[in-house]
Amino acid sequence: MFKIVKLLNARANVPETVAIPVTASTVYPEGCAVKLSSGAAVHCAATDAPKYIVAAAANAATDSVVLCYPLLGDAIVETAVSAAPTSLKIGDKVTLNVNASSVAVGVTATTTSGVAEIYDLVGAAASGDKLLLKM
Secondary structure, eight states, rough: OOOEEEETSSSSSSOOOEEOOOOOOOOOOOOOOEEEEETTEEEETTSSSSOOOOOEEEETTOSSSSEEEEEOOOOOEEEESOOOOOOOOTTTOOOOOTTTSSOOOOEEEESOOOOEEEOTTTTTOOOTTEEEEEE
8 A cells, every 4th residue: 555654845744635526336445546537536557647545445335535645746655566676776667556456555566657756765675565656
C-alpha cells in the first residue's frame, strides 16, 4: 500500500482529504492508488498515473464517497517494491504492482511505461522492501 510520508516544501505532512464519489461494486482499501474516471474513483492499472491515495477504506455497497489524499507532484510516498530493485536508481519511473483484486498495492521494478518516480531507494535490495516515490 501507499503511505504519504511528507510533502515537499510544505508545513503539513499530508494534504487535506477530498471526498470522491465511488464506483459501483468497488471496494477501496486504505492506502491504495486511484484515479478518476467519469467523475468517480477507480483503481489504477499498472501504467496509470495515480491521482489520489485512499485515506480511509470505503466500500461502494455502504459508502457514497471515498476520502482520498490528492497527489499534486509534491508528495513523498512510501511503498513496497514487488521485485528486487537491483537495477533501479533515483529518478527512474516504475509501474504499479496490481494485485489479483485489481488494486494497486505498491510498485514493480519495471521501468517500461513507468508512472511512479523513485525519490529514494532507502537501502531497498529485495522484494518487499520499502522505497520512496515522488508523486
